[in-house]
Amino acid sequence: MTKPRSKVRRAESLREALEGDIATGRYPAGTRLDEVTLANRFEVSRTPIREALIELSVAGLVEIRPRRGAFVREIGIPRLIEMFEVMAELEAMCGRLAARRIAPRELANLQAAHEACNLACEDGDPDAYFHANQTFHEAIYRASHNGFLADQARSLQNQLKVYRRLQLRVRNRVAMSLGEHQQIVDAIARGDAEAAADHLRQHVLIQGERFNDFVASVASHREETEAEQPLRSAAG
Amino acid sequence: MTKPRSKVRRAESLREALEGDIATGRYPAGTRLDEVTLANRFEVSRTPIREALIELSVAGLVEIRPRRGAFVREIGIPRLIEMFEVMAELEAMCGRLAARRIAPRELANLQAAHEACNLACEDGDPDAYFHANQTFHEAIYRASHNGFLADQARSLQNQLKVYRRLQLRVRNRVAMSLGEHQQIVDAIARGDAEAAADHLRQHVLIQGERFNDFVASVASHREETEAEQPLRSAAG
DNA sequence: AATCCCATTCTTGTATACAAAAAAGATTGA
């Protein structure tokens, strides 16, 4: 058995597995998620698969078209920009609250996470940086001392994961990101709420813009061959 | 036939129905939502009921405890405060964007919605005001021209619906609310993004505080008889 | 009388069966 750990609620682990498969690009945007195929793959019946797909659809990762099936959500560029806009504001809010409320131990965690980012950057490993970066932001979410806000931020970050990851491939982005992190840490450390909010907002908005550049370059290169299918090839 | 309209996807209409029942207090916080009971009530099998409950759990209205069942989420005061904190920021963001982006027709809609609130206030009908108020805020969501943000705001408003409604019972709250609306409309009309954001933020935060007052008075009155069960009696 | 343990019952979680809608394919006509 591959997964003997989970006694109950198979749909939960299925959801996580599918979430991962979508994030890693195993199922690119637009892919049809066939219930029986998935059921065979995970060796369960259609029932828990359906439940997992429903969860993913409410979470926004999947779109269920009635009587048509479930598809990995194709997020068009306009909506993606909207999502980055919201993400920037949520992160800014986390930063503002964190600057006011962070505990010494949490600040130590944040600085440690920042250090980890530094190391990953020096190693030149974008994947390692991606994970360290997630930990860094998670530390800020926690330090906001607003559990609901943290949940919202995590959920949205999860939806944007694929695109944030792509964006790290952009030239010089990792080094830039690191510098922004430094400013964020400093602002939070000295309790400057508005500076923390501003730096975080910019940090995320820049990601959105850089991503936009990236997509634009891919799109213009692609226009010669394909019709305009938002992001299909970008995510694959 | 009670509901012949919906051809497909019974789970969707079930979710909406349950959402309504939770919002109106038919199922107060903490209530156990028994699958077979619901199945009998809606004259369907357990399958679509389960799917609806799963949707509600992801949306945050219901908590599913594995092998124990689904319960109407008991939102404790601390989390409720957190939620109002986030709601305030989302609405502020809607206002900021709306002030920059609103179209003449949308502004007319907003002013019309404000007028409707005025009328409901003069009639002294809190329920009518509640609905007019929702339309007012919806107009701002739309005017933000950020569909994703609007979705998030609606979703959170839906979760807070019960408590916002309660809060309108507080003395003088409706008249106060109306005055705040006027300031919001003015700020948006003259394109003052920061003023719109600030007024909306305050508008929501005050709701949270007033609600807090309300709960506090109920709670202190209750402490004499019951143990501290967050909000059970407040929602019933 | 109170407590602990076992059996029964109830409820959830999963599998399977069935119905209806949509997609695919074939056949017929122009």
Added chain:
DNA sequence: TCAATCTTTTTTGTATACAAGAATGGGATT
């Protein structure tokens, strides 16, 4: 050869059946 319609097949949505965990109640023991 192409198009349109009818038929077949596939796939979703729902109902039902079954298994296992949790709750409940009764009986035995102290």
